[in-house]
Amino acid sequence: RPLSRDHSLVARLVETGIIRQEDAENHPQKHVLTAALGVADEIEPDVPAEPLSLEKSDVVLICTDGLWGQLTEAELKENFAFPNYSFFLCKLLRRNGI
Structure with missing residues (x-):
């Protein structure tokens, strides 16, 4: 789950109701940052209001x-199931043309 907002x-x-979530994915300004x-x-910076409680098996992806x-x-x-998950994530991104 995301810990900070987009x-x-x-x-x-989308938050203000000007456009729908379905329209956001293909919006021409979807990469314009605020x-x-x-x-x-x-x-x-966005930080959680409460400290993040982690378990031994938890993974935090920044x-x-x-x-x-x-x-x-x-x-x-x-992909986090693999011991070398960063390799598999990179491979998946390359496969998707990123």
């Missing part, structure tokens, strides 16, 4: 929409 213009349009680290002197936007949640979960 900082794209299209996500904001916030990003390093583009302003001060930015408030990535951009270049990964999670191209693969389904099922594909991501399936």
